Amino acid sequence: MTKVARPELRELGERNFLWAKAHMGALTTLAGKKGEERPLQDVRLGVCLHVTKETSVLVDALLGAGAEVALAAANPLSTQDDIAAYLSTRAKVWAWRGETAEEYDWCIQQVLATRPQQLIDDGADLHVAAHAKGADGIVGGSEETTTGVVRLRALESGRGLAYPVIAVNDAMTKFLFDNRYGTGQSTFDGIMRATALLIAGKEVVVIGYGWVGKGVAMRARGMGGRVRVVEVDPVKAIEAHLDGFEVSGIERAVETGDVFVTATGQKNVVPYGAILKMKEGAILANAGHFDVEIEVGKMLSEAKGVREVRPNVEEVLLPGGKKVYLVARGRIANLVAAEGHPPEVMQMSFANQYLAALEIHSKHSQMENRVYGVSREADNEVAAAALESMGVSIGEPTEEQKAYSKSWTG
Ligand SMILES: NC(=O)c1ccc[n+]([C@@H]2O[C@H](COP(=O)([O-])OP(=O)(O)OC[C@H]3O[C@@H](n4cnc5c(N)ncnc54)[C@H](O)[C@@H]3O)[C@@H](O)[C@H]2O)c1
Structure with a gap:
């Protein structure tokens, strides 16, 4: 039906x-x-x-x-x-x-x-x-x-x-292509269709540096964003650091972040307490499967006002008087605000x-x-x-090379 x-x-x-x-x-x-x-x-x-x-x-x-x-x-x-x-x-x-x-x-x-x-x-x-x-x-x-x-x-x-x-x-x-290149591109497609704002010059905070987070961070940088990664896995955090991104906890990220994108599969990685400390006008979007990553329920129930300012963008007036903008109600932004x-x-x-x-x-x-x-x-x-x-052709190892990779004598 x-x-x-x-x-x-x-x-x-x-x-x-x-x-x-x-x-x-x-x-x-x-x-x-x-x-x-x-x-x-x-x-x-x-x-x-x-x-x-x-x-x-x-x-x-x-x-x-x-x-x-x-x-x-x-x-x-x-x-x-x-x-x-x-x-x-x-x-x-x-x-x-x-x-x-x-x-x-x-x-x-x-x-x-x-x-x-x-x-x-x-x-x-x-x-x-x-x-x-x-x-x-x-x-x-x-x-x-x-x-x-x-x-x-x-x-x-x-x-x-x-x-x-x-x-x-x-x-x-x-996962190497869908999670990374697919979500990387289409998440920004969603955020940009929804907000129509510039990414260049903004601090984009990517929460989670798994396959999805890597793609989101890569595309944010490609569009001129300054990227910060928030991770809890020490190995992924080193990877993000050596990939050239700022790495910190969410407490530090809220001080300077303009656009927050969650990509963890975990709940409340952007807790309500962190949202209260964000800059005026911060944009919140989720690329993870479920709408549990940003503490949306608490934010909306405590809000002084919520109104749809554009399709897929809700302006949330926080108790202290600051406004933040929620893309796609915290649901999977690339599929709700774009085409996946x-x-x-x-x-x-x-x-x-x-x-x-x-x-x-x-x-x-x-x-x-x-x-x-x-x-x-x-x-x-x-x-x-x-x-x-894709019109790409590659070679294959020669018989000599195949034999070499199986030999221990050199
Ligand atoms: N939007 C889409 O179209 C799309 C596509 C593929 C996957 N997904 C979804 O995106 C989510 C992430 O998928 P993935 O393949 O990148 O998973 P992944 O396991 O590769 O990466 C998740 C990362 O989040 C980190 N993380 C967990 N808890 C955290 C926390 N509290 N703070 C910061 N980082 C934290 C983990 O350490 C890990 O590095 C899943 O929900 C997945 O189903 C969405």
Whole structure:
């Protein structure tokens, strides 16, 4: 079910689907080769992903492999309604932009009501909901993002997983490019579409220097921002320091920061107390999966006033009289205030999702109920297809070099 399904919206969705497809050669080439014999014929797939133009290309590939797809959104605000409208002509879709928390859960329940045999998830809400219902008939699934993998590993070591899950996030062709280059670019796309302000000359505080944080910091610097990194992992903090960034705790960062971007997967990394000490006009945005990183709830409940000054920008009048600006309500800014990652990045993430769906289907009976990584072979296959789509060719080691790397005599 999509709330808005006017014909012109469907047409726009189709145009966006075709645009993305034309830039996702790695996925379409692999799907073209592997999907020919319809390896997922009549397999019911339950999917919970951000409903973007790139996701429509994955759904197209899965349908081409013979699967039946039931889709819900991975965030209440990230659905692109044109894509939902277009996909609803080809699959079962329960997604619209601006779902309430109850509607979001309801959509996920609708996907489970189709009795999926395999799940594809982003953030693990679908997996967790499936486990709460006993996971009957589900033979396996995959997970797209860091936070989802963290939750599934916690489930695995806690009450136990009911089926095997492939952690697509852990593929090198996923986290190195999607988390870093995808989020790096699209987070600023979101902040800039929302605020229309200049990044150059501003102090951008990046909280978390993992794969997402590295990308955000890199792009902030590229646009002339002065970057400060806040980390709690000593190794990552050294990395940020040697990459040439200021490194400090949040207490120091609030004194000079202009734009704060969270990228940790952890809660309250920008606590309300820190927000109170920020400069007038500070901008707050989150790139992490859930809206828990900035202490938004407390800030809004204590605020003297909150008003939307632009789409996706709320002005928050703090008790002391200062104003700060919240982008995308503290939700995943690149997907709420922009369109998520570019298709050239998602071609790799979703090629991995496609291969994971095939692997679960063909090998689930030999797999244990645990979280699996992605094999080096699959990573190389996706990387080779992506290189080809980008028009980049590389060499390979000579026979002499291969022998040399296996010898100890020199
Ligand atoms: N916006 C997107 O499209 C997108 C894309 C990929 C991942 N994500 C999400 O972004 C988040 C980060 O993902 P990642 O792959 O970079 O994870 P990561 O594990 O590589 O990095 C997280 C970093 O945050 C640091 N951290 C944890 N607690 C902290 C704290 N209190 N203060 C400062 N730093 C802290 C960790 O030490 C780590 O270096 C996750 O929620 C992930 O699901 C979002």
